[in-house]
Amino acid sequence: MLASRSPQREAILRQLRLPFRVAPSRHHETTVPGDPLATVVANAVGKARDVAGRESAGLAPAAGSLAPAGLAPAGLALEPGHLVLGVDTVVVLDEGVLGKPADAAEAAAFLSALAGRRHDVVSGLCLLDSGGDAWTAHARTAVTFRALSRAAVAGYVATGEWRERAGAYAIQGVGSALVTAVDGDYWNVVGLPVALTLDGLAHFGVAPFSWLAAPPKFAAP
Amino acid sequence: MLASRSPQREAILRQLRLPFRVAPSRHHETTVPGDPLATVVANAVGKARDVAGRESAGLAPAAGSLAPAGLAPAGLALEPGHLVLGVDTVVVLDEGVLGKPADAAEAAAFLSALAGRRHDVVSGLCLLDSGGDAWTAHARTAVTFRALSRAAVAGYVATGEWRERAGAYAIQGVGSALVTAVDGDYWNVVGLPVALTLDGLAHFGVAPFSWLAAPPKFAAP
Numbered sequence: 001m002l003a004s005r006s007p008q009r010e011a012i013l014r015q016l017r018l019p020f021r022v023a024p025s026r027h028h029e030t031t032v033p034g035d036p037l038a039t040v041v042a043n044a045v046g047k048a049r050d051v052a053g054r055e056s057a058g059l060a061p062a063a064g065s066l067a068p069a070g071l072a073p074a075g076l077a078l079e080p081g082h083l084v085l086g087v088d089t090v091v092v093l094d095e096g097v098l099g100k101p102a103d104a105a106e107a108a109a110f111l112s113a114l115a116g117r118r119h120d121v122v123s124g125l126c127l128l129d130s131g132g133d134a135w136t137a138h139a140r141t142a143v144t145f146r147a148l149s150r151a152a153v154a155g156y157v158a159t160g161e162w163r164e165r166a167g168a169y170a171i172q173g174v175g176s177a178l179v180t181a182v183d184g185d186y187w188n189v190v191g192l193p194v195a196l197t198l199d200g201l202a203h204f205g206v207a208p209f210s211w212l213a214a215p216p217k218f219a220a221p
Numbered sequence: 222m223l224a225s226r227s228p229q230r231e232a233i234l235r236q237l238r239l240p241f242r243v244a245p246s247r248h249h250e251t252t253v254p255g256d257p258l259a260t261v262v263a264n265a266v267g268k269a270r271d272v273a274g275r276e277s278a279g280l281a282p283a284a285g286s287l288a289p290a291g292l293a294p295a296g297l298a299l300e301p302g303h304l305v306l307g308v309d310t311v312v313v314l315d316e317g318v319l320g321k322p323a324d325a326a327e328a329a330a331f332l333s334a335l336a337g338r339r340h341d342v343v344s345g346l347c348l349l350d351s352g353g354d355a356w357t358a359h360a361r362t363a364v365t366f367r368a369l370s371r372a373a374v375a376g377y378v379a380t381g382e383w384r385e386r387a388g389a390y391a392i393q394g395v396g397s398a399l400v401t402a403v404d405g406d407y408w409n410v411v412g413l414p415v416a417l418t419l420d421g422l423a424h425f426g427v428a429p430f431s432w433l434a435a436p437p438k439f440a441a442p
Contacts, residue, residue: 017380017395146416148429155430159238174238176408177429180416186407187397195367195401208369208398209376 003027003051003086008172008191016194018211025050025086036097040088040124041136048086048126048134083204086126087192091167093119098167108157110168111178115148119167121189127200135203139193141184143171148178224248224272224307229393229412237415239432246271246307257318258359261309261345266357269307269347304425307347308413312388314340319388329378331389332399336369340388342410348421356424360414362405364392369399 002009005024013020025047032038091098093113101107120140127135148156161175162168169175171182171189187194198208223230226245234241246268253259312319314334322328341361348356369377382396383389390396392403392410408415419429 012397015394016398146419146429151431152429155433159430159433171407173236174430174433176233176415177237177419179406181405182407183404184402185400186392186403194397198367198398208367208373209380209395210372212376212380212395 001051001082001084003047003084006087006191009087012187012190012192012194016197020085023051023054023084026054027086029088031097034095036090036092036122037124037138037140039097040090040122041126041138042124043088044086044124044126045134045136046086047088048084048128051086052084052128082130083201084126084128085197085200086128087123089121089123089166089188089191091119092122093117093167100164100166101162101168104157104162107162107168108153111148111153111156111162114145114167114169114178115153116145118142118144121167123188123191123193123196125193125196125200127204129204133204135200137196137200139185139188139196141182141186141188141193143179143189144181144183145178146180222272222303222305224268224305227308227412230308233408233411233413233415237418241306244272244275244305247275248307250309252318255316257311257313257343258345258361260318261311261343262347262357262359263345264309265307265345265347266355267307268309269305269349269355272307273305273349303351304422305347305349306418306421307349308344310342310344310387310409310412312340313343314338314388321385321387322383322389325378325383328383328389329374332366332369332374332377332383335366335388335390335399336374337366339363339365342388344409344412344414344417346414346417346421348425350425354425356421358417358421360406360409360417362403362407362409362414364400364410365402365404366399367401 001023002013002020003023003025005022010022027043027046027050029043030046032042098110101110120142122138122140124138125136156175156178159174161170161173169178171179182189185193185195222244223234223241224244224246226243231243248264248267248271250264253263319331322331341363343359343361345359346357377396377399380395382391382394390399392400403410406414406416
């Protein structure tokens with residue numbers, strides 16, 4: 001179960017062909033001042049726990065589960081073998097965190113600050129299973145922006161692609177033209193660190209691509 | 222004009238919102254033994270020249286042009302301001318080049334060779350304008366694969382995603398689960414180095430995002 005309403009994260013799980021359903025959390029994001037790593041891990045745990053707690057209490061019975069083992073009967077929450085995935089991502093420049101810009105002027109300011117420089121995208125991940133086992137980790141990817149003229153910043157801002165994007169850009173969109181290099185997990189910059197997600201699944205005994213095998217047939221009564 | 226029939230390259234140009242049309246070249250790919258860089262640049266030049274030559278000779282009048290300046294009247298070949306883009310990409314491991322696997326067994330062999338290691342994806346780029354000006358360059362991106370069990374290799378091969386892919390994987394597909402990190406231009410691994418393409422466009426006076434401006438209205442007669 002993906003404890004997130006991010007369409008980018010959904011798209012990445014679909015790309016991996018992992019069976020999952022979305023259950024947005026009601027977790028209120030917190031900030032650990034001066035510590036982006038602790039912040040994203042705390043929020044990932046908060047999101048996953050919120051969804052797992054509501055699932056267990058029967059408050060969200062329609063929500064589904066991430067069932068990477070390929071053993072996902074529909075309609076039941078937190079089955080054995082099902083996992084809840086919480087993720088939080090921030091953009092870090094000079095120890096400061098760039099969130100989602102409030103308006104076009106702030107988007108232009110963010111992009112001007114990022115231009116010609118390297119910044120970090122940091123994600124926290126939390127996987128919870130039905131037995132209460134929790135796995136947390138973080139990923140850091142360095143992103144280098146090209147130098148940008150005022151006209152280039154204005155041209156990108158005019159696309160509106162910065163809306164709802166931490167750091168004011170989407171690397172998987174027209175914003176790919178802003179970037180000269182990434183160092184680390186590219187998918188982390190889109191919204192979900194794939195390599196770390198695979199590591200977490202391995203912690204729960206789910207091997208790479210094992211979820212692609214045909215799901216077991218349930219015998220008719 | 223994109224001198225390629227690669228759907229991945231088309232998708233990247235669409236993502237950048239660059240106006241373009243596809244004109245696959247009839248260039249026969251060559252290999253410079255022991256020199257992948259020279260090979261990809263030679264093939265990029267060969268593809269671009271082949272298409273530009275046929276355009277000029279009127280042999281492919283329906284093919285279009287890459288018109289990044291946003292000044293693309295349809296149906297005319299190699300207009301001033303139009304460019305031809307040729308690209309060639311190879312996967313390099315231990316100085317050897319991995320091409321497209323012939324069958325599932327070769328795909329499994331390629332993936333086993335890449336597992337747990339770093340390899341390079343190298344692309345050559347050539348941009349030609351209507352005045353005969355040529356710009357060439359290359360991009361190199363390092364890709365690190367996770368360690369893979371026999372079962373994981375078999376699981377990925379079973380997806381068939383390796384078909385028509387140099388190195389037997391698609392980083393933008395389920396194959397993203399094979400990779401732990403990239404160092405350089407991610408899009409180069411998909412098939413077109415975006416940052417280098419932007420550099421080439423800048424060589425011809427086309428600034429980043431300038432092509433997003435509304436194209437000029439053609440006055441009615």
